[in-house]
Amino acid sequence: xxxxxxxxxxxxxxxxxxxxxxxxxxxxxxxxxxPGGPFGATKGLHKRFGSDRIFDTPISETGFLGMALxxxxxxxxxxxxxxxxxxxxxxMDQIVNQIATIRYSSAGRWKAPLVIRMQQGYSPGACAQHxxxxxxxxxxxxxxxxxxxxxxxxxxxxxxxxVVSDDPVVVAEARMLYPTRGPVRTDAPVEPVGGARxxxxxxxxxxxxxxxxxxxxxxxxTTLAGEGIDAEVVDLRWLxxxxxxxxxxxxxxxxxxxxxxxxxxxxxxxxxxAARAAAECFADLRAPIARVAAxxxxxxxxxxxxxxxxxxxATVADAVRRTVRA
Amino acid sequence: MGLPDDYRLMARIRRFEERLTALKDAGEIPGSIxxxxxxxxxPVGACRALRDGDHVTATYRGHGWAIARGVDLTGLFAEMMxxxxxxCGGRAASPxxxxxxxxxxxxxxxxxxxxxxxxxxALTAQRTGSGAVSVVSIGDGAMNQGNVHExxxxxxxxxxxxxxxxxxxxxxxMSRISDMVRVKQLAERAAGYGLPGxxxxxxxxxxxxxxxxxxxxxxxxxxxxxxxxxxxxRLVGHYSGDAQHYxxxxxxxxxxxxxxxxxIRTAADADLTARLDAIDAEVxxxxxxxxTAARAVPHPDPATAREHVYV
Ligand SMILES: Cc1ncc(C[n+]2csc(CCOP(=O)(O)OP(=O)(O)O)c2C)c(N)n1
Ligand SMILES: [Mg+2]
Numbered sequence: 041x042x043x044x045x046x047x048x049x050x051x052x053x054x055x056x057x058x059x060x061x062x063x064x065x066x067x068x069x070x071x072x073x074x075p076g077g078p079f080g081a082t083k084g085l086h087k088r089f090g091s092d093r094i095f096d097t098p099i100s101e102t103g104f105l106g107m108a109l110x111x112x113x114x115x116x117x118x119x120x121x122x123x124x125x126x127x128x129x130x131x132m133d134q135i136v137n138q139i140a141t142i143r144y145s146s147a148g149r150w151k152a153p154l155v156i157r158m159q160q161g162y163s164p165g166a167c168a169q170h171x172x173x174x175x176x177x178x179x180x181x182x183x184x185x186x187x188x189x190x191x192x193x194x195x196x197x198x199x200x201x202x203v204v205s206d207d208p209v210v211v212a213e214a215r216m217l218y219p220t221r222g223p224v225r226t227d228a229p230v231e232p233v234g235g236a237r238x239x240x241x242x243x244x245x246x247x248x249x250x251x252x253x254x255x256x257x258x259x260x261x262t263t264l265a266g267e268g269i270d271a272e273v274v275d276l277r278w279l280x281x282x283x284x285x286x287x288x289x290x291x292x293x294x295x296x297x298x299x300x301x302x303x304x305x306x307x308x309x310x311x312x313x314a315a316r317a318a319a320e321c322f323a324d325l326r327a328p329i330a331r332v333a334a335x336x337x338x339x340x341x342x343x344x345x346x347x348x349x350x351x352x353x354a355t356v357a358d359a360v361r362r363t364v365r366a
Numbered sequence: 367m368g369l370p371d372d373y374r375l376m377a378r379i380r381r382f383e384e385r386l387t388a389l390k391d392a393g394e395i396p397g398s399i400x401x402x403x404x405x406x407x408x409p410v411g412a413c414r415a416l417r418d419g420d421h422v423t424a425t426y427r428g429h430g431w432a433i434a435r436g437v438d439l440t441g442l443f444a445e446m447m448x449x450x451x452x453x454c455g456g457r458a459a460s461p462x463x464x465x466x467x468x469x470x471x472x473x474x475x476x477x478x479x480x481x482x483x484x485x486x487x488a489l490t491a492q493r494t495g496s497g498a499v500s501v502v503s504i505g506d507g508a509m510n511q512g513n514v515h516e517x518x519x520x521x522x523x524x525x526x527x528x529x530x531x532x533x534x535x536x537x538x539x540m541s542r543i544s545d546m547v548r549v550k551q552l553a554e555r556a557a558g559y560g561l562p563g564x565x566x567x568x569x570x571x572x573x574x575x576x577x578x579x580x581x582x583x584x585x586x587x588x589x590x591x592x593x594x595x596x597x598x599x600r601l602v603g604h605y606s607g608d609a610q611h612y613x614x615x616x617x618x619x620x621x622x623x624x625x626x627x628x629x630i631r632t633a634a635d636a637d638l639t640a641r642l643d644a645i646d647a648e649v650x651x652x653x654x655x656x657x658t659a660a661r662a663v664p665h666p667d668p669a670t671a672r673e674h675v676y677v
Contacts, residue, residue, distance in 0.1 A: 066489070066493060092493060095524075097520060098516070098519055098520055098523060100516035100517075100519065100520055101516075102482060102512060102513045102516050102517075103482045103485065103513065103516030103517045103519070103520040104482070104516075104520060105482070106479065106481070106482020106483045106485065106486060106513065106517060107482050107483075107485045107486040107489055107517070107520060108486060109482070109483050109486055110421075110423075110471065110482065110483035110484055110485060110486020110487040110488075110489065110490070110500070111486035111487070111489045111490045111493075112486070113466075113471060113483070113486070113487065114421060114471075114486065114487045114490035114491075115490050115494060116486075116489065116490050116493060116494075118486075118489075133476055133479055133513070134479065134482060134513075137475075137476050137479065138474075138476070138479055138483060142464075142472075143674055143675070143676070143677075144457060144674045144675050145454060145457045145458045145462055145464075146453075146454045146457070146458065146464050146466070146472070146674075147453075147454050147455030147456075147457055147673075147674050148673070148674040149453075149454070149464070149465075149466050149467075150464065150466055150472075151677060182675050183675055183676070185676070205677075206677040207676045207677050281676075
């Protein structure tokens with residue numbers, strides 16, 4: 041069965057599933073219970089599940105992410121919401137020093153089955169402190185799983201996967217995708233963690249992307265098809281575990297690689313993909329690897345400035361043209 | 367419980383820390399160690415108020431809490447020796463060890479970070495109706511960390527069964543607490559969270575027990591968190607290798623008169639002294655046996671270095 045849902049509705053459906061099917065789940069964050077979430081992700085959940093299962097916290101990201109860890113260690117399966125990914129930075133100690141390390145540092149005697157749900161990326165007029173795409177920080181941290189759903193269906197499937205995972209998972213959605221609509225397989229079995237997906241087959245170049253940039257890559261591929269360039273688009277979906285096999289297999293077919301993300305260029309996760317490809321796909325590559333990313337500036341708020349900072353389909357298409365004609 | 371039992375437990379902690387110091391000097395302990403010599407009455411008095419299933423979270427200065435909670439001595443020594451201990455397999459060492467089997471959520475090497483985590487253990491207790499409480503120890507300096515503030519308010523508004531024990535040993539590393547805060551007692555801050563706060567003599571296990579037991583009862587009956595500030599002094603440096611140049615002349619000598627074991631010794635008559643001597647001898651033997659057993663624990667297999675990152 042598949043339903044047509046907006047991305048944000050798919051999130052809501054996944055959370056409903058989680059609270060309904062697993063009595064060990066609790067959901068908390070700022071404005072999530074009575075108000076139904078700043079973007080409506082938790083609409084109706086408090087009414088249905090009550091304050092025992094979903095509740096509002098003070099504006100204390102460190103406090104409630106630490107609470108999520110302690111609760112996960114002692115038997116609950118918390119889902120904690122960070123309103124904007126930018127606010128995760130005030131809680132980095134709990135994420136990096138605590139949540140990510142406890143399993144390893146106890147030789148597996150503790151586990152931390154929790155989800156940190158957040159939404160990231162720019163939106164028109166949003167300032168530098170509400171536009172970060174911090175996925176590389178999390179992917180850099182051993183002990184965390186990192187999920188970036190690009191479609192309503194993945195918003196549903198990947199969040200459910202995160203909930204049942206016994207490892208801590210950062211699920212970073214893209215606010216700009218919330219209004220997008222698509223089919224959601226609401227009766228699909230819960231998928232295992234990980235797995236990239238070829239979302240468009242092509243022969244000339246591989247474009248690897250995730251989150252909002254997948255749709256930009258697909259739009260670019262449509263434009264490029266009219267110019268005789270056949271691009272393959274890979275939605276990486278999970279940065280951890282990283283399904284590099286799917287990337288390598290695609291590069292083996294196309295011989296060219298472009299990586300596209302909205303996060304800043306330097307040290308972005310695109311650099312990791314490029315490094316892996318250089319090391320493992322060297323013989324297949326017929327052109328230098330290209331990266332599409334925001335330049336190394338904090339996000340400006342003015343639309344006129346965002347227009348030259350935020351990578352879009354045209355930015356991806358330009359990079360592909362240069363790579364194919366190199 | 368009472369005097370001989372408390373004495374034995376405090377002596378076990380003291381002897382453990384002394385033996386650990388000797389092992390450190392002999393090169394058998396790779397990392398730095400933070401000892402609780404002089405502060406033993408706090409974990410001993412507090413843990414006397416707990417029952418099985420109650421969680422304890424401590425700091426890097428947490429060997430006493432681990433021991434008072436019943437964590438195995440051999441495991442502790444082996445873990446600190448970097449061996450493949452049954453506790454954390456050598457991955458945590460002195461400042462970050464834990465033991466789920468003894469409800470010891472563990473130490474923490476980041477100042478204050480244990481308080482939000484302990485709040486989570488309290489959340490589990492509340493949501494599952496287990497009746498357990500969560501006790502967390504921090505130092506005086508940690509009261510200035512944002513994580514502690516966030517967790518206390520969070521625990522307060524959720525009425526969680528949390529007891530915060532602040533071990534005020536007057537120093538955070540080399541800085542005096544009186545230079546770092548504008549309140550006389552840290553427990554005064556409890557009012558800012560709408561919580562009860564008490565100051566107790568942290569060198570008296572009975573005083574600590576009374577205050578913690580009251581807080582634990584309150585937590586168990588669903589009335590929410592409390593803060594207990596236990597006044598104490600370190601008899602040793604902040605960490606192994608601290609020359610303590612910042613401590614005024616005579617301070618440590620004076621502290622030696624006030625510390626919990628000396629206090630009991632000073633007040634003891636001949637009969638009690640003989641019993642305490644016997645306890646000391648037993649504790650010595652127990653610690654020595656644990657060291658011997660720990661030395662027999664192998665070092666972790668390097669081939670396992672990548673294990674346990676994920677399920
Ligand atoms: C976030 C953080 N900042 C600084 C340190 C370094 N540090 C370790 S212990 C300590 C002093 C803490 O003092 P207090 O809370 O009084 O505890 P005590 O060591 O006296 O038991 C400091 C500053 C740290 N480990 N973590
Ligand atoms: Mg101190």
